[in-house]
Amino acid sequence: MAKKDYSCENCLNDPNSIFSVLSDEEREYLLKYHSCVHHRKGSIIYSEGDKPTGLLYLTNGKVKIFKEGIGGRDQIVRLAKPLGFIGYRALFADENYSASAVALEESDICNLERNVLFSVLGNNSALSFKLMQSMAQELGLSNTRTVSLTQKHIRGRLAESLFFLINTYGFDVDQQTIKVYLSREDIANLSNMTTSNAIRTLSMFASEGVIKLNGRKIEVLDLAQLKRISEMG
Amino acid sequence: MAKKDYSCENCLNDPNSIFSVLSDEEREYLLKYHSCVHHRKGSIIYSEGDKPTGLLYLTNGKVKIFKEGIGGRDQIVRLAKPLGFIGYRALFADENYSASAVALEESDICNLERNVLFSVLGNNSALSFKLMQSMAQELGLSNTRTVSLTQKHIRGRLAESLFFLINTYGFDVDQQTIKVYLSREDIANLSNMTTSNAIRTLSMFASEGVIKLNGRKIEVLDLAQLKRISEMG
DNA sequence: ATATTTGTATGTTTTATAACATAATGCCGA
DNA sequence: TCGGCATTATGTTATAAAACATACAAATAT
Known part of the structure; x- marks a missing residue:
């Protein structure tokens, strides 16, 4: 599945990443003890119950956590996009993974070694704070999602999932094609419904003119109506 | 609702609390800028949408977050018990509260001022790390709960909620009376079901000899069977 | 080229649970 | 102590969604 390890030079240098709060020395140190792996589509990055060895950092591709x-x-x-972390929850909670991660498409993932990262965290409270902040936001999303998934009806849940995809991966240049290609099963697993119902409800949305389907490609024709469906429950 | 503010002397001194990693100076500093409030049963501590002013610390009582x-x-x-935090998620995510907090019984709550806390966090990476750790654990619980609440059937959800209560508040000295007295509605709101169904399903458990009901008092007669029901879905 | 598997699609049946209706009980204040 | 209101209780009905069944298309292997 995973190609052989290699060390990339640039993965911590992006100014948009959380690592911008690091000093040059700290960045050097982390880089020295990191390794990168390429995963092809469908490849398992880790499985529920595995023990984390470090912080995983997605530099390229898309990953589902389930x-x-x-x-x-x-x-x-959760769905991860480039310059996002994977598997941080288990690492910081000092637990084994409580979910599995699989590449949705070709992906590059860097592993920052646990002890090295922790020693940096011990000296750099800004990094700790940033991580805490993103975890707090994630927890908010998770709680909101719990309520939606349990209380909304099937159409509302699917509409919300489409928004989730839009918010995570955005649109193509045409401003209406959702920039991720999931199987109907993955869409169902995101929306807490059976694959049958995901297919059926997507068809309904299409026949209502809210979206347009073309294989796995989903074009949103009426964003306002989709929002209405999502909010109606 | 809330009685007048007062400053308690001991709220940060408990050796079991997360504040054990503070230096004496830091603890002094936090104490200087904190205030405590007494809430009576049913009193609203904060509401969804309010802006957090600091970190709330429950020293006495029980609180539901919904x-x-x-x-x-x-x-x-979430259900909070003494020496636990309330409202930390919104504070650290730098958002308004995404949930409301209400006292389930007479409760004492200390407010550690935001800026004071943050300045301590900036210098004490151990405290940041501890908070990050408890947030990571909380996020794990939240994700697990999402799956249970969406996928388990009504009996499984109720059984799991009873375990949740036991894990949070424990048993009385008799080792079988759950040490919290919730309304049927609160039990329903914990288990993602209607009040009617919470009542009905509790009655079923009672008639099966798994629990014994006496008003709001719930005695667990057959813990193993309750576990089986919870796990069967 | 053909077989086999996988994903997509849609119709039918069954079932869990919400919604509704109506009592009975307990609790609190007048 | 009484009346009123909230909580608890339970039976009935309605319905959303799962489960099941089947078919077809597309991708992959032989």
């Missing part, structure tokens, strides 16, 4: 539920029914809890 | 859902149907996202 928990296995009753009767093997998965629930996608 | 989000308002579709059609005013609440979902309890």
Whole structure:
């Protein structure tokens, strides 16, 4: 699955990343003890129960993080995009992974070694604070999602999931094609419904003119109406 | 609702609390800028949308944190017990409160001022790390809960909620009476079901000999069976 | 080129649970 | 102590969504 390790030079240098709060020395130190792996589409990055060895940093590609539920029914809890972390929750909680991560497309992932990272965190409270902040935001999303997934009806849940995809990955240049290509099953696992119902409800949205389907490609034709469906429950 | 402010001397001194990692100076500093409030049963501590002014620390009592859902149907996202924090998520995410907090019984709550706390956090990376750790654990719980609440059937959800209460508040000296007295509505709001169904399903458990009901008092007679029900879905 | 698997699509049946209706009970203030 | 209101209780009905069944298309392997 994963190609051989390699060390990339630039992964911590992006000015938009959380690592901008590092001193040059700290960045050097982290870089020295990191390794990168390429994952192809469908490749398992880690599985529920595995022990984290470091902080994973997605530099390229898309990744789904999901928990296995009753009767093997998965629930996608998060979708990662480049310059985002993966597997940080388990690392900081000092637990084994409580979810699995799989590449949705070709992805590059850097591993920052646990002890090295922790020693930097011990000296750099700004980095700790930044991480805490993003975890707090994530927790907010998770709680909101719990309420939506349990209380909204199927159309509302699907509409909300489409917004989730838009917010995470955005649109193509045409400003209406959602920039991620998920299987109907993944869409179902994101929206807490069966694959059948995801397919059926997507078809309904299409026949209502809210979206246009073309294989896995989803074009949003009426964003305002989609919002209305999402909010109606 | 809330009685007049007062300053307590001991709230940061407990050796079991997260504040054990503070230096004496830091503790002094935090104490100087804190105030405590007494809340009586049912009193609102904060509401969804309010702006946090500091970190709230529950020294005495029990508090429910809940989000308002579709059609005013609440979902309890967390239950706090003494020496636990309240409202930290919004504070650290730099957002307004995304949930409301209400005292379930007479409670004492200390408010550590935002700026004072943040300046301590800036110097004490151990405290940042501890907070990050508890937030990571909380996020894990939240994700697990999402899957249970969406995928388990009504009996499984209720059984899991009873375990949640046991894990949070424990048993009385008799080792079987759950040490918290919630209304049927609160139990329903914890378990993602209607009040009717909470009542009905509790009755079923009682008639099966798994629990014994006496008003709001719940005695667990067969913990193993309750676990089985929770895990069966 | 053909077989096999995987994903997509849609119709039908079944079931869990919400919604509704109506009592009974307990609690609090007048 | 009484009346009123909230909580608890339980039976009935309605309905949303899962489960099931089947078909077809597309991708992949043989």
